[in-house]
Amino acid sequence: MGFSYDWDRQVKTCDPNYYQFTQQIFALFFEHWYNKQSQKAEPISSLIAHFENHGSDQLHAHGGKIESFTPQEWKAMSALQQHDILNQFRLAFIDETTVNWCEAMGTVLANEEVINGLSERGGYPVVRKKMKQWSLRITAYADRLLSGLNTLQWSDAIKEIQRNWIGKSQGAEIDFVVRGTLKTLKVFTTRPDTIFGATFMVVAPELENLQEFCSEDQWPAVQAYANKAKNRSEIDRMADTTKTGVFTGMEAINPFTGEPIPVWVSDYVLANYGTGVIMAVPAHDERDFAFATTFNLNIIPVIKPTNGELELPLKEAFSAKDGVCFNSGFLDGLSVKEAIAAAIEKVEKAGWGQAKVNYKLREAGFGRQRYWGEPFPIVFDHEGIPQLVNQLPVELPQVESYKPTGNGESPLSAVSQWVNTPHGKRETDTMPGWAGSSWYFLRYTDPQNTQELASKEALSYWQQVDLYVGGSEHATGHLLYSRFWTKFLYDLGYITWDEPFQRLVNQGMIMGEDGQKMSKRWGNVVNPDDVCAQYGADTLRMYEMFLGPLTDSKPWNTHGIEGVSRFFGKFWRLFYEGEQWAVTQEAPTAAELKILHKTIKKVTEDIESMSFNTSVSAFMVATNELGTLKCRKKEVLETLLILMAPFAPHITEELWSQLGNTNSIHIASWPKYDASHLVENSFSYPISINGKTRAQIEFELNASEADIQATVLSHELVVKWMEGKPLKKFILVKGRIINVVV
RNA sequence: GCUCGGGUGGCGGAAUAGGUAGACGCGCAGGACUUAAAAUCCUGUUUUCAGUAAUGAAAGUACGGGUUCGAUUCCCGUCCCGAGCACCA
Numbered sequence: 001m002g003f004s005y006d007w008d009r010q011v012k013t014c015d016p017n018y019y020q021f022t023q024q025i026f027a028l029f030f031e032h033w034y035n036k037q038s039q040k041a042e043p044i045s046s047l048i049a050h051f052e053n054h055g056s057d058q059l060h061a062h063g064g065k066i067e068s069f070t071p072q073e074w075k076a077m078s079a080l081q082q083h084d085i086l087n088q089f090r091l092a093f094i095d096e097t098t099v100n101w102c103e104a105m106g107t108v109l110a111n112e113e114v115i116n117g118l119s120e121r122g123g124y125p126v127v128r129k130k131m132k133q134w135s136l137r138i139t140a141y142a143d144r145l146l147s148g149l150n151t152l153q154w155s156d157a158i159k160e161i162q163r164n165w166i167g168k169s170q171g172a173e174i175d176f177v178v179r180g181t182l183k184t185l186k187v188f189t190t191r192p193d194t195i196f197g198a199t200f201m202v203v204a205p206e207l208e209n210l211q212e213f214c215s216e217d218q219w220p221a222v223q224a225y226a227n228k229a230k231n232r233s234e235i236d237r238m239a240d241t242t243k244t245g246v247f248t249g250m251e252a253i254n255p256f257t258g259e260p261i262p263v264w265v266s267d268y269v270l271a272n273y274g275t276g277v278i279m280a281v282p283a284h285d286e287r288d289f290a291f292a293t294t295f296n297l298n299i300i301p302v303i304k305p306t307n308g309e310l311e312l313p314l315k316e317a318f319s320a321k322d323g324v325c326f327n328s329g330f331l332d333g334l335s336v337k338e339a340i341a342a343a344i345e346k347v348e349k350a351g352w353g354q355a356k357v358n359y360k361l362r363e364a365g366f367g368r369q370r371y372w373g374e375p376f377p378i379v380f381d382h383e384g385i386p387q388l389v390n391q392l393p394v395e396l397p398q399v400e401s402y403k404p405t406g407n408g409e410s411p412l413s414a415v416s417q418w419v420n421t422p423h424g425k426r427e428t429d430t431m432p433g434w435a436g437s438s439w440y441f442l443r444y445t446d447p448q449n450t451q452e453l454a455s456k457e458a459l460s461y462w463q464q465v466d467l468y469v470g471g472s473e474h475a476t477g478h479l480l481y482s483r484f485w486t487k488f489l490y491d492l493g494y495i496t497w498d499e500p501f502q503r504l505v506n507q508g509m510i511m512g513e514d515g516q517k518m519s520k521r522w523g524n525v526v527n528p529d530d531v532c533a534q535y536g537a538d539t540l541r542m543y544e545m546f547l548g549p550l551t552d553s554k555p556w557n558t559h560g561i562e563g564v565s566r567f568f569g570k571f572w573r574l575f576y577e578g579e580q581w582a583v584t585q586e587a588p589t590a591a592e593l594k595i596l597h598k599t600i601k602k603v604t605e606d607i608e609s610m611s612f613n614t615s616v617s618a619f620m621v622a623t624n625e626l627g628t629l630k631c632r633k634k635e636v637l638e639t640l641l642i643l644m645a646p647f648a649p650h651i652t653e654e655l656w657s658q659l660g661n662t663n664s665i666h667i668a669s670w671p672k673y674d675a676s677h678l679v680e681n682s683f684s685y686p687i688s689i690n691g692k693t694r695a696q697i698e699f700e701l702n703a704s705e706a707d708i709q710a711t712v713l714s715h716e717l718v719v720k721w722m723e724g725k726p727l728k729k730f731i732l733v734k735g736r737i738i739n740v741v742v
Numbered sequence: 743g744c745u746c747g748g749g750u751g752g753c754g755g756a757a758u759a760g761g762u763a764g765a766c767g768c769g770c771a772g773g774a775c776u777u778a779a780a781a782u783c784c785u786g787u788u789u790u791c792a793g794u795a796a797u798g799a800a801a802g803u804a805c806g807g808g809u810u811c812g813a814u815u816c817c818c819g820u821c822c823c824g825a826g827c828a829c830c831a
Contacts, residue, residue, distance in 0.1 A: 155747090156747075157746055157747060157825070157826075158826095159746095160745065160826075160827095161745095161746085161825095161826055161827080163745095164745070164826075164827055165827085167830065169831085171831080188830095188831070189831060190830095190831065191831075202831090243829090267829090268829050268831095269829085269831075270829075270830065270831090272830095273830045273831080274830075274831065277831095278831045279831085280831085281831090285831070286743090287829050287831075288831080290829090358830080358831090359830095360830055472826085475826080476826095546754085546755090546766080546767070547755085548754060548755055549755085552755095553824090554754065555753095555754075557753075557754065557768070557769095559768055559769070560753090560754065560767065560768050560769095561768095562767095563766085563767045563768055564767080566767095566782095567766095567767085569781090569782085570782095573782090613754095613755075613766090614755095614756070614765085614766080616766080617756075617765065617766040617767075618766085620766055620767075621766070624766095684762095685762090686761085686762040687762095688761085688762085688811085688812070690811075690812090691810095691811065691812045692812095693762055728811080730811095731761090731811055731812080733761055736761050736762090737761045737762070737812085739761080739811055739812060741811045741812090
């Protein structure tokens with residue numbers, strides 16, 4: 001096909017020479033934490049220094065929850081206790097995650113391998129199970145991943161997918177005191193303006209200390225419900241939107257009204273978003289409304305439309321974000337926007353909570369219980385504390401079997417001579433496929449380097465990827481992870497830019513002739529090798545471009561390729577008269593130069609905007625016009641060849657050499673168009689009367705408007721269509737159109 | 743349901759800082775060259791109506807409104823297609 005790949009820069013992520021640096025980057029994640037104050041990753045040593053000097057006080061670290069401690073307490077801790085705390089802040093850390101466990105297969109399955117709670121292969125039951133494994137703290141970068149999108153030339157679709165995935169929402173965390181106890185339930189809400197309408201609370205069934213918020217007599221029912229909910233897969237939950245739940249027997253106090261409201265448990269509240277607890281405002285939230293209706297709970301409207309009244313009783317939740325508060329004490333009369341600000345101010349002043357930003361983005365699971373993957377450069381010492389291995393690469397051992405062990409551990413755990421080292425046991429999970437693919441573009445700059453992932457010189461010469469052409473299926477995977485790794489390596493000073501792919505274009509697919517995706521199943525597969533054998537690579541390339549815009553999916557049409565094939569025939573005959581070479585040295589005429597420079601301009605602009613289909617059309621137009629003029633002049637044809645070289649690399653190279661050139665056309669410099677060849681001094685104006693084209697008159701472009709108007713108004717057709725009515729307005733758009741309004 | 747794209751001839755598609763809608767190609771029809779065919783070249787091809795014809799008129803960029811001298815392009819509403827998300831408080 002004539003792709004100009006530089007095979008000297010080929011990389012293989014599964015080659016130890018490559019993955020030793022994937023392991024090194026993992027080690028860097030492990031040795032860094034995220035400072036929310038400086039907004040960047042910093043070495044773990046600075047965090048340890050902070051603990052030694054200030055304890056947990058004034059900590060601006062992104063991470064998990066810890067009990068507060070003093071410097072003295074920190075120093076008195078055991079290595080294991082210190083590890084547990086540091087683990088809460090390391091950017092590569094051991095996380096408790098929920099996985100899809102298939103007992104029958106003895107393995108963990110990916111979400112897409114689970115269908116309706118059963119394994120895709122075999123149809124065995126799958127349950128959700130907690131498992132400790134490595135994760136990368138991508139949430140530390142959530143804000144930068146979000147704001148960085150604004151600087152990128154990516155399609156709106158992909159940007160939007162990433163924005164949704166990151167899912168930033170602003171609101172407040174508010175504490176509700178549980179009646180008759182000293183305990184509080186912390187909720188996250190984006191609508192604190194509706195708090196006077198909060199008539200009950202709902203906690204997620206997975207909440208760890210669930211029992212604390214249950215009365216003794218309700219606990220058995222709650223426990224039974226929670227156990228059932230735990231084993232429901234996400235897909236099951238999704239499929240079933242009817243509301244289920246159990247009353248916990250407890251009540252909480254709405255801090256704004258002082259009224260007690262019941263606390264329920266239901267699986268429509270997700271444990272891993274927000275605090276896993278919500279204040280339910282049934283009048284203004286569809287889900288809460290459905291729940292309240294199902295269980296006959298109180299519904300109090302507190303927001304009404306800006307211009308109008310609510311229809312009571314409510315038939316559905318009024319969830320619009322423009323409205324006015326009522327039934328809401330000091331918030332009455334305020335708009336939703338004003339009330340949100342006022343409610344947060346009140347919450348903070350009263351010490352009930354604070355403004356809070358939440359993200360849907362979850363930490364990136366980085367462990368796989370599979371053989372094929374980069375081993376972690378980690379050994380767990382005799383205390384079970386993970387220690388980095390300095391000697392890289394840590395290579396995959398040869399094994400007898402790649403199959404799962406059956407107990408959920410990686411196949412590597414069975415290779416005891418590999419697992420056991422003098423310093424402890426190796427981590428036997430391996431890294432996911434996206435580990436190596438998150439930085440390969442950096443490796444392209446310096447693929448043979450054995451000392452570092454790439455030299456500073458190479459990285460600063462090549463910089464980030466100018467243009468990435470790929471499918472949109474990587475939107476929330478590869479493309480997000482690569483941005484994350486790039487920002488991290490930027491923080492550490494490895495690179496001087498913090499976005500990997502400046503411009504991203506999602507190419508469309510060539511569909512079958514029937515408009516469906518090409519598939520053996522539909523019998524509509526067209527093999528490019530066959531097309532190439534029949535028509536040649538240049539014809540195939542150009543036809544694919546000619547089919548339509550790069551970003552669109554479009555059906556293949558076998559007849560259509562004939563048109564491109566014929567075009568090459570015509571193009572060839574500009575150079576040959578029969579078998580006879582026919583190119584001349586004559587100087588081109590003005591008309592020929594105009595054709596050439598028009599084409600240079602069009603193709604140069606089209607390449608910039610990736611409108612290759614219209615470039616092909618421009619080549620056809622130029623070839624047709626030059627053919628009509630019988631132009632065989634070297635000066636014109638040689639330049640046209642250069643323009644076509646990126647589109648049809650083979651035929652252009654051949655004709656280029658036949659023109660007597662000894663170097664390759666693909667290193668020739670790109671022509672510049674000369675505007676002086678394109679100047680027109682007259683234009684054939686379409687004359688509209690009341691917006692309808694009625695005549696065509698040619699005028700010099702520098703003719704005066706008065707002269708033009710006089711000529712137009714006395715023109716036979718214009719007179720006819722004006723039907724004697726008086727002229728209302730005469731519009732002249734120079735070089736475009738004339739409109740006579742009567 | 744929400745978010746983001748998009749609807750133009752028989753087909754793929756062109757043209758949007760508002761200015762001759764349908765470039766280019768496919769297909770189709772007719773013609774030239776040829777003993778014939780292939781190849782090549784030429785002409786026509788949005789729809790409807792009138793006309794033997796040249797030609798003329800009207801409508802037309804999913805549908806209905808609006809702004810404008812002028813709208814495929816801008817605004818409002820509706821329908822349809824595609825992609826993504828999916829109880830995210």
